[in-house]
Amino acid sequence: MSKHIVILAGDGIGPEIMAEAVKVLDKVNQQFNLDLTYSHELLGGCAIDATGVPLPDQTLEAAQKADAILLGAVGGPKWDTIERSIRPERGLLKIRSALNLFANLRPAILYPQLASASSLKPEIVAGLDILIVRELTGGIYFGQPRGIRTLESGERQGYNTDVYSESEIRRIAHVAFQLAMQRNKKVLSVDKANVLEVTELWKEIATEVGKEYPEVQLSHMYVDNCAMQLVRAPKQFDVIFTGNLFGDILSDEAAMLTGSIGMLPSASLDENKKGMYEPCHGSAPDIAGKGIANPLATILSVAMMLRYTFNQEAAAKAIEDAVGKVLDQGLRTADIWTEGSQKVGTSQMGDAVVAAI
Numbered sequence: 422m423s424k425h426i427v428i429l430a431g432d433g434i435g436p437e438i439m440a441e442a443v444k445v446l447d448k449v450n451q452q453f454n455l456d457l458t459y460s461h462e463l464l465g466g467c468a469i470d471a472t473g474v475p476l477p478d479q480t481l482e483a484a485q486k487a488d489a490i491l492l493g494a495v496g497g498p499k500w501d502t503i504e505r506s507i508r509p510e511r512g513l514l515k516i517r518s519a520l521n522l523f524a525n526l527r528p529a530i531l532y533p534q535l536a537s538a539s540s541l542k543p544e545i546v547a548g549l550d551i552l553i554v555r556e557l558t559g560g561i562y563f564g565q566p567r568g569i570r571t572l573e574s575g576e577r578q579g580y581n582t583d584v585y586s587e588s589e590i591r592r593i594a595h596v597a598f599q600l601a602m603q604r605n606k607k608v609l610s611v612d613k614a615n616v617l618e619v620t621e622l623w624k625e626i627a628t629e630v631g632k633e634y635p636e637v638q639l640s641h642m643y644v645d646n647c648a649m650q651l652v653r654a655p656k657q658f659d660v661i662f663t664g665n666l667f668g669d670i671l672s673d674e675a676a677m678l679t680g681s682i683g684m685l686p687s688a689s690l691d692e693n694k695k696g697m698y699e700p701c702h703g704s705a706p707d708i709a710g711k712g713i714a715n716p717l718a719t720i721l722s723v724a725m726m727l728r729y730t731f732n733q734e735a736a737a738k739a740i741e742d743a744v745g746k747v748l749d750q751g752l753r754t755a756d757i758w759t760e761g762s763q764k765v766g767t768s769q770m771g772d773a774v775v776a777a778i
């Protein structure tokens with residue numbers, strides 16, 4: 422029976438990178454007889470322009486019915502000053518929450534060909550393979566109350582609430598430990614338990630769940646130290662398990678270890694492995710429309726979709742191998758370009774991956 426994918430290209434470089442991901446999807450769909458169908462819907466700034474809201478009902482309904490969702494990126498300066506509750510990023514948070522996509526997997530893997538593109542010394546990053554497991558539907562991005570209020574003094578005050586319940590921590594902890602069992606059996610739980618009660622509970626529940634996985638070595642680290650260790654000695658880590666805000670920040674930092682944020686894919690999964698797949702980066706307004714964005718994070722997100730939602734390991738692997746082959750050929754978008762390699766644009770990179778599958 423055919424499976425359906427809803428495609429949300431979004432804003433900025435979103436449509437540019439998505440065009441390349443769809444080329445790759447077309448190729449594997451045909452080559453591996455996957456019987457995948459897809460349709461396009463609006464999310465983010467483009468949806469605001471067309472309908473007045475960042476997540477139209479039609480998009481949400483289509484996403485709910487779909488087997489998987491592929492997203493580009495949303496947001497941009499055009500929508501940064503509109504009423505906060507209907508900004509593009511709120512549409513993204515809303516779809517994550519509505520679909521219960523609580524488990525965000527962000528693998529930071531260094532392709533050996535890109536060791537010299539990393540901002541760190543090659544020996545620090547060679548062989549890097551980290552998986553960040555970020556809680557995605559709770560924490561300070563969703564906590565109430567939130568807002569900007571005016572105090573009696575007339576001064577304005579911004580406030581947010583960081584909140585996690587035991588059950589929210591427990592279910593994502595199980596995801597982290599189960600994934601660690603398939604990897605190097607190490608989980609690092611990242612918190613700020615020396616200051617924040619919400620992460621004191623995080624640490625406590627991580628420890629409790631860890632007892633159910635005696636083969637997995639659990640350790641704990643404060644987030645400030647983790648940020649430092651990621652650039653000092655990143656290969657000490659296997660699975661990094663953390664909340665929504667810390668995971669957002671640490672994954673951008675980890676992206677640079679792999680050469681560029683344009684290399685980092687992600688999967689956001691619910692309890693049943695239905696997922697939304699997207700690059701970790703944003704809509705990159707500074708390079709949008711120039712045809713220079715790196716489409717590989719989105720293409721690698723397609724591979725994650727085939728692996729996690731559709732159980733099509735061979736097709737997923739074919740995409741990942743094809744990315745390796747184009748890097749072997751010396752093709753590089755501007756963000757990963759180094760002396761001696763061949764600079765290509767977004768669509769040339771996509772075409773090269775398709776040709777290598």
Ligand SMILES: NC(=O)C1=CN([C@@H]2O[C@H](COP(=O)(O)OP(=O)(O)OC[C@H]3O[C@@H](n4cnc5c(N)ncnc54)[C@H](O)[C@@H]3O)[C@@H](O)[C@H]2O)C=CC1
Nearest residue numbers: 494495496497510683702703704705706707708714715756
């Ligand atoms: N998942 C999403 O849709 C996300 C959306 N955003 C939104 O995106 C907009 C821009 O946010 P920024 O903080 O600038 O983050 P960003 O990730 O869009 O860009 C940060 C830097 O990385 C570069 N970059 C990002 N993706 C790239 C790619 N594929 N190839 C080459 N270079 C790439 C950009 O040119 C920029 O210099 C904002 O409106 C933000 O809210 C930000 C993060 C995630």
Ligand SMILES: CC(C)CC(=O)C(=O)O
Nearest residue numbers: 510513514562669701702
């Ligand atoms: C709107 C933001 C929460 C998106 C983001 O930065 C991310 O998920 O990495």
Ligand SMILES: [Mg+2]
Nearest residue numbers: 669670673701
């Ligand atoms: Mg982010």
